[in-house]
Amino acid sequence: MIQYSWLIPALPALAFVLIALLTKRSKGLSASISIGVMAVCLALSVCLFLHLLALDPAGRVFAMNWTWLSVPPWQANMGVLIDPLSVNMLLVVTLVSLLVQVYSLGYLQDDERLSTYYSYLSLFTASMLLLVVSTNFLQIFVGWELVGVSSYLLVGFWYFKPEAAEAAKKAFVVNRIGDVGFLMGVAAIGMTFNNFDFTQVEALVTQGVAHGTYTSGFVSILALLLFCGAVGKSAQFPLHVWLPDAMEGPTPVSALIHAATMVAAGVYMVARTFPLFSADLHAMTVVAYVGGFTALFAASIALTQDDIKRILAYSTLSQLGYMMLALGAGGYTAGMFHLTTHACFKALLFLGAGSVIHAVHSNDIWKMGALMKPMRVTGVTFLIAALAISGVPPLAGFWSKDEIFAAVRDSSVPGHQWLLAAAVFTAFLTAFYMFRLFFVVFLGEARSPQAAHESPKVMTVPLLILAVLSISAGWLNWPGWDAFSRFVYEGPAPHPESFDGVLALFSSLVALAGLTLSGLFYYWKVFSAQKAADRFHPLYLLLKNKYYVDEFYGWLVRKFTWGLASLFDWLDRQVIDGGLVDGLGRLTQDLGGLLRFTQTGSVQNYALVILAAVAVIYLCVSF
């Protein structure tokens, strides 16, 4: 079984080539190839999973490698690494990808570039799977860049919309900024250890630190360089700005790439290279604080947004922050667990939002309302997802979020109690903004100009499947059973997080409080949101404008990059070219002009000069 695992990334890649080169004309054929391949990949992943389950926990790691590039003394491989961590990601990616691809059939049925769309989706899935199964730093970087491209292509799928084109570019460039650090980290690791392989590098690091060959400070620099990449890809502060804009892409794409899978790649990468991070507390602290801050920061912005997808995007940022926080706090399984459950309910939220947008043709939540009645399946599944993300027991989000809280509480990161407070407050905000969204869109009075209708089966069935998972995925880590943690955790010691009844009770109360407050504002209308906004007007403006981060970056780019570009352009044109190069030309011409006066044109002058020259030479030679 394991020896066929390379098919998992290879098949979607093949599908991409097939669709791009051969079946572009036939929408149906292209879609069937893509979806069929994804179903096969899902089946393969499930088989792998069952295969691993049947094995002894200690022997669940398989790796295959092919040499891809080598310059002695180092070599870089392409390979397939099958272990519980990657199989977990494989399941998430193939499942969500399959559901999204099926859903897209309904969502984009009228789009004439459907074949292109499916080829891009296949490319994305192939890249993502390549990233997931990678055995080494170079391969993960390759997959990393490729998912970036597919994201660029898919965000800009409706390229004729200027906003989409702009968002695609922004996403790419911002990711690239993170990749600068990542690339430096990969280069540094590869050249320091003459090796790119995860397991070997990790062994070398552990040994090196133990023997004092490498200081833990050095290792934490490596880890933080890698983390730069994760900050970009997982949209953590300060590189979060691309994700909300990326919502210009088709909604199923947002569900797949910008909620469930690609943005989680950063979290996955940190988990994959966890020994590098855990070698030094400094690196862990940075990860935890970036994650914690992003969680709170993004959740507060989500409170005031009006675009349904942007609210969800900020919610994604905030949840990714949770995952980073968990990893930084040392909660390896908590982070991965939240990644898994989050993939289910966030994909569900986006697909539900897509269903709504499909029905009312708008992204503005104030143009929706009372959609529960016409769109019962969408409404109910959306409610389930909202409850799950808010952390209401016994849904999936409750369990994973609780593990994160426990991990932060037990963490050795300095100031972890503040991080815990921030995390809990974020949970409150999450419940508030999710139910603000739910109340405004699905309840209250109808504001949509046209009659909404439920989406076709091809869209609602994926919603139902995801809804079931959003309810039940959390039960994997039922207290005492801890199936997920025991499967994913590889280390020798038992995983540190444990379910804590008091904390769980407290966090569910917080979630319910947020939910209730939201209801008081937006459903029962006891309080007026308008008045609250007026009362705290500066704060409201700050949140509404996303803390002016975009404006600040815009200013920075205009002042700095653009200014530098203008300066260099001027330098090139005026100084180097105009001054030096043309100046040299002019100098030559002017010198020639001076010498011109010796050319009288009169033969006899020349003859005289010749005579004089002969005389001079004669004198020189003879004396």
Next chain:
Amino acid sequence: MISILTVSLVPLALGLFLFHSEALGPNALPLLSTYMALPLVAALASFWAPARLARWATLFFASAQLGLALKIFCLYQTALGGYQFTEQFPGLEGLGLHYALGVDGLSAPLLILVSAVYWAGVLASWDSPARPKEYFAFFSLMTAGAAGAFLSLDLFFFFLFYELDILPMFLLIGIWGSGRKQYAATKFALYLVGGSALILVGFLALHFASGINSFDIRVLGDLAQTGFSPAFQNFWFPVLGVGFGVLLALIPFHTWSPDAYASAPTAASMMNAGVLKTLGGYGLLRVALPALPDGAKHWLPLFAVLAVLNMLYASLVALRQKDIKYVVAYSSVAHCGYLVLGICTLEATGFSGAALQMVSQGLLTAFAFGLVGLIENRTGTRQWEQLGGLSALAPVLGGLFMLNTMANVGLPGFSSFVAEFMVFLGAFRSGFEGGFAILKILFPIAVTAIVIGAVYYLRLMQNVFFGPVRRPTEGPFVDLRSREILPLVLLLVLSLAIGLYPKPWADMVNSSLVPLIDHLGGFK
């Protein structure tokens, strides 16, 4: 289209299978001389053939040469390394000249580059320009010059062929160019002749200082360790370095290149930016470093600074250009920075990166110029401010330009990723593990080029191909025809071949670069 394929594939097969095969016996034509002579034959043929047949004749010989290039590439034995297929003509020994050709792991991939760009260039100029006979003849002469320079094992012939490259380009810009073509042509010629004056003086210095009256690259390289005093090397390395640097458009000797490329006809830009520039890096690796290793160690840190400057400065200047061709031209200047940085690492990984970057930047720059030519051909303008949304009108053109963008941005799958990544690896190793300390500072600065390098190309893509449709002229817009796609596909496929599975290519260049590193003796 079918006739084009026939006229291409038949000689290609001939070149691949028939020429110099065992079937022809021991009297078969010498492989490398034939390879080099084919463009000369093409030049003569297009000069003497009727005007309407000039392009067909050139295409025929270009395809045959491509076949030969593939054959040489396949027959080259990486495991053995060294110069293979060597040929000598002893008649000129009395003059100290040494007509000797040979191919090694460094030049074998470059031959594919030369022939691919030649072939693509012929097809890119298919809609014959005025005076097709002269046009194709000059284009072929340029190719012959490049091919000869890559194959020569003698500095005299290296120089001769290199000069053969410059003159036809001057005429191609001056006669068939556009815009300020006379200015550009003169600037180009003066710059490059100035550079070659330095190269010539450097070669002569090597020749006379060697004391053995030889121009042979191999002999001079072997001499270097004992033959040339450090003071001599320190003096002459910058002379050669700047000479080749002019060719590589090393800042501040780069301003010829944007003007020349912008004015030159498409195929000439492709050949010049793709191949001639590469010759600069090749000269550094082939002549300057082996002959003057101590000088190199003394001066390369300075060149590394210039290289990084190339990468960042040219990318930023590209951001401000309004003419698409200028953007591509500055992008090619920026990509040469990677090449030079790789050489400046004085380290095996960096060298391999530089060698792959030669091929990669050649293929991709040619690809980009080919596309820009087509955009200009369709829209009648090169100002991107006048353009927009072309993807909707021409999906194939849009798709190819997207691939071009991705390739130039250096994404995995394309040769550029492998080459640039290896350059970075080399820079890190050299900087942090006992090489040039200055690379410690330059390495992080250089890596930021992956952002700035992405910005201007993405911006171009967005402005020209995305958003609402905008163009200066009305009327029907024909998407690319298969004849226009064909040459681009060849370049793209080669780039992908390197990018998807770089090991054989890297092994091949390593087979000559590892001995070179040994010869240079590591860092001192």
Next chain:
Amino acid sequence: MSTVPLAHFLYFALALFSIGLFGVLARKNAISVLLGVEMMLNAVNINYLAFAKYWNWNSLTGPVFVIFIIAVGAAEVAVALAIVISVYRQFKSANVDEVHALKG
């Protein structure tokens, strides 16, 4: 047999050369300039022959050179006269001062 000493030949040649040189430098008329050139050539010839005679009469190098110079001189005069004629046709003058189209 009384012999004329070598120095006399050399003085004569010097005189002839100087007169010719003066003619080349000072005369305006192109024909006169040409005459001057011819005189200089012949001065050289006399030198050759004189040296040949006093040095080594068996070596034919000197006389052969003279023959060459006479031949080349004849050819030169032919070409030069042709040029002078075309110049005259062009400029309606054979005055070398007026022919300065090469003036930078």
